[in-house]
Amino acid sequence: MYGKGLRALSIATLATMATALALVFFYAPIEAEQGFLQKIFYVHVPLAIVSLCGFVLGGLLAIVHLRTRDPRWDIRSYVAIHMSLIFGLATLITGSIWAKGSWGHWWVWDEPTLVSFLIVFLLYVTYQPLRFAIEDPERQGRYASVFAVTAGAFVPLNFIAVRMSTAFVHPRVLGSTSNLPGPMALTFLVSLLAMALLYATLCKYELTAKHTRAQLRALRRRLTGEARDGRAAARSAAPSAVPAATRATGAPRPAGHTARAG
């Protein structure tokens, strides 16, 4: 069910990524002030935008999870946040490189976007420890969703607060597409699209992997009974897809199991 369209999506991502990189290196003009270094803008800013949107998306999916109690939405929310964390780490690293190159420091406190991103990142880093610290899978999902909704609402609020607090020391020429010259804006938009596609593809891969693993586990359990399944009960920060998988396949539980359970 999750694997469908994965190949097409992967190919589309690869093609867009290649186009974006080609545009970045051969089409977009060299920026007058920063020179070649400015090219990192086409990686860093899309990473940041996609990562933040992913955090908010995780919160929206968590709302659906809390309303429907369907563990599949919890998995989607988990994957969205998990992937956003990875993108967020990449954002911080590329941002640091850019800051070192253009301002001479690895970190600057008077750039509000940088600071608020760090705060959001520090908040979301606690997501997985929070999950890991709750053993009961149902409660783990519920608490994680409460966290995801709170943190998802926090993302825009935090950005507003931090931006308000900082004087605009650096001219924000690269902050938005509105004042970019045409070729740069086009390159930026293609890069953003490529990054969003990459995010979607990686999320889909993770969901497919989780789903497949759960199906495999369910099948193995049917084959060998509950005895060998000790590993599945190990505590984990990642939600397991078992309930969704059994529902999706619609397979009745083996007679031996129900007899033992009763």
Place this chain on the structure above:
Amino acid sequence: MSAATGTPAPPALEPARQAPQGPRLLATVGALLRKELLVELRRLESVPAMTLFALSTFVVFHFALNRGSVEGDLAAGVLWVTLLFAAILGVNRLFVADADQGGFDAFLLAPVERTALLLAKALTLLAYLVALELIAVPAFSILLLGPPLGPALPGLLATLALADIGVAVIGTLVAALAVRTSARDLLGPPLGPALPGLLATLALADIGVAVIGTLVAALAVRTSARDLLGPLLALPLFVPIVIGAARCTEPLLVLGHRGDPPARWLATLGVYDLIFGLIAYALFDFLLED
């Protein structure tokens, strides 16, 4: 959200839902709040720890900054960092007794609105914060704040008298006690203009800390790493409060009192309180389900 919070209620709650909600809710909150404060009064656990922590932090700041006195933005920063870190101690302990000794189960068995627990706990934390500020803010003015205390003494006594009247008014106004003493020491004779600003700032920031702290405490308390997770979750969420509160306090703590806290920062604090109040209201029920 209200539909989602309404549906999971077990059937046993239905008769209670028929009754008028307002007075019942208030009565429940009152009973819970009374219980919380009684327990704290008997055990004297959170508030003394918070206060001692704040005092030690002032000492640490003295040596870390290598200064005998601070003023202006530095004073605002030191004060708010200390108050928030002390608040974290209270946040950490807020639900521990309920989780360990069956308070949650007992509450869930009672046919009352679950929101009552959120309200009662937030009010409890608010009370802790006010108690903390009653001691920490005067101590701050004595230990670290610029102007000498001697000539301010008559004013301090007058402030305490004023504050006594304040206690009689309403709970939130109690924050004025802490605020007034500090404002007195700080600003010298013209006390009037700074008072409403400091009061409003402390009240708004306290509400935000109380709401977020309660939510985070409930989130972390039944995990196996609650002492670690609480602060990690709370601190980033407190950052906008620190920004707002420090920006509001800064003009009040300058030697020659520079005017009221900026209105837009007060508004920011208020909006932040409101949004997270609503979020906590919408989500708190989900934390109590088992």
